[in-house]
Amino acid sequence: MANKGCAVIVITHDIEAALKISDKIAVFYAGTVLEVANVEDFKNDGKNLRHPYTRALWNALPQNKFQAIRGHQPMQDEVVDGCIFYDRCSKKNELCSRGIPQFQKVNEGVVRCNNVS
Ligand code: SF4
Numbered sequence: 001m002a003n004k005g006c007a008v009i010v011i012t013h014d015i016e017a018a019l020k021i022s023d024k025i026a027v028f029y030a031g032t033v034l035e036v037a038n039v040e041d042f043k044n045d046g047k048n049l050r051h052p053y054t055r056a057l058w059n060a061l062p063q064n065k066f067q068a069i070r071g072h073q074p075m076q077d078e079v080v081d082g083c084i085f086y087d088r089c090s091k092k093n094e095l096c097s098r099g100i101p102q103f104q105k106v107n108e109g110v111v112r113c114n115n116v117s
Contacts (some may be wrong), residue, residue, distance in 0.1 A: 015042075015057065024109075027054045030073045030084050037109045048109035053085050083114070091115045 002008045012018050013068055019039055027035045042049065043052040046058040059065040072078045072086040073081050082097035083089065089096070093115060 008032050015061070016063075027051065027057065029053050030080075033112070034085065037115075038053045040109060041107075041109060046066065047108065050106050050116050051085075051113050052089050052091050056088075083112075 006106050010018060010021065015025070022039055025037050025039065025042070026033050027037065028054045032075050033113055035049070035054045037049055037054060040048070042058060045064070049055050049058060054069075056069045058101055059067045060069070069088055069090075074084060074087075080086070082099055083092070083101050086092055091113075095114045100112050104116070106116050
């Protein structure tokens, strides 16, 4: 279908499978899109990934660092002020708790983070 010009959306937890068939990957966390990355951004140890959660997700895979981060996603009924990843983020600063970060375009992708490097 994609080869015939149709847009195809695949929703999965299997990032490896998604990387084999996709052009772009939208990364969700607690029901929120945090980053839309190009498949190429996941190459070279994911160093071109923009959001701390996307990097953590990538580093958690067994074939990468197999490294978990502390904490868990907010519960469905939990109200979060500011960035939804704030409690688990190692890059947070005082700005991050003041409002939901807006999308910004970075290197031909988009990211919802106040502290993109
Ligand atoms: S906005 Fe702040 S808390 Fe949220 S991911 Fe970016 S640096 Fe971390």
